[in-house]
Amino acid sequence: DGGITQSPKYLFRKEGQNVTLSCEQNLNHDAMYWYRQDPGQGLRLIYYSQIVNDFQKGDIAEGYSVSREKKESFPLTVTSAQKNPTAFYLCASSIRQGDFYEQYFGPGTRLTVT
Amino acid sequence: SQELEQSPQSLIVQEGKNLTINCTSSKTLYGLYWYKQKYGEGLIFLMMLQKGGEEKSHEKITAKLDEKKQQSSLHITASQPSHAGIYLCGADNNAGNNRKLIWGLGTSLAVNP
Numbered sequence: 001d002g003g004i005t006q007s008p009k010y011l012f013r014k015e016g017q018n019v020t021l022s023c024e025q026n027l028n029h030d031a032m033y034w035y036r037q038d039p040g041q042g043l044r045l046i047y048y049s050q051i052v053n054d055f056q057k058g059d060i061a062e063g064y065s066v067s068r069e070k071k072e073s074f075p076l077t078v079t080s081a082q083k084n085p086t087a088f089y090l091c092a093s094s095i096r097q098g099d100f101y102e103q104y105f106g107p108g109t110r111l112t113v114t
Numbered sequence: 115s116q117e118l119e120q121s122p123q124s125l126i127v128q129e130g131k132n133l134t135i136n137c138t139s140s141k142t143l144y145g146l147y148w149y150k151q152k153y154g155e156g157l158i159f160l161m162m163l164q165k166g167g168e169e170k171s172h173e174k175i176t177a178k179l180d181e182k183k184q185q186s187s188l189h190i191t192a193s194q195p196s197h198a199g200i201y202l203c204g205a206d207n208n209a210g211n212n213r214k215l216i217w218g219l220g221t222s223l224a225v226n227p
Binding site for chain 1: 162
């Protein structure tokens with residue numbers, strides 16, 4: 001089955017540690033995205049990548065880094081510089097449908113930093 | 115910048131009842147997406163609307179984009195417990211190199227058996 005996988009589902013880290021969240025897709029989609037979801041704030045875009053070896057900052061990129069070395073993979077590193085890293089992180093990929101892009105989401109990773 | 119407002123914020127209905135969720139944009143909608151999310155899980159794509167007056171259905175869920183393309187409504191007929199979750203609308207900002215989806219805050223739906 002094609003889809004997007006995120007691992008792990010739950011992640012716990014101590015403050016001051018960097019942590020990397022995995023996102024893999026076998027949908028052959030070109031574009032991939034990372035969102036952060038917090039209660040009462042909706043989805044906020046962290047980074048996105050439209051093609052391998054290229055990515056752009058979203059609305060809240062500070063304290064995060066990404067890489068896109070393979071079409072299938074778009075890992076997100078939450079660095080110690082991110083002031084409020086505890087959140088639910090969602091990865092998505094998109095396929096072009098005419099003039100539009102339909103985004104499909106992974107199951108998410110809940111990160112807790114204490 | 116474009117903003118999406120969803121109403122109501124939350125909704126509790128009895129199983130079998132119909133309900134409507136609205137998504138209102140501060141600007142003309144270029145493309146409007148509806149997603150459903152179970153708590154703690156990813157978003158499931160429901161449907162996408164682009165033309166004024168367009169209506170699409172997915173099982174017992176129907177979404178419509180108004181003629182002026184500034185509001186979309188999502189209607190569930192004969193609700194079931196499986197419809198419970200958070201419904202989010204997203205709008206394509208059609209902003210060239212900074213193209214992305216703008217999101218509403220979601221409507222939380224509970225369906226009592």
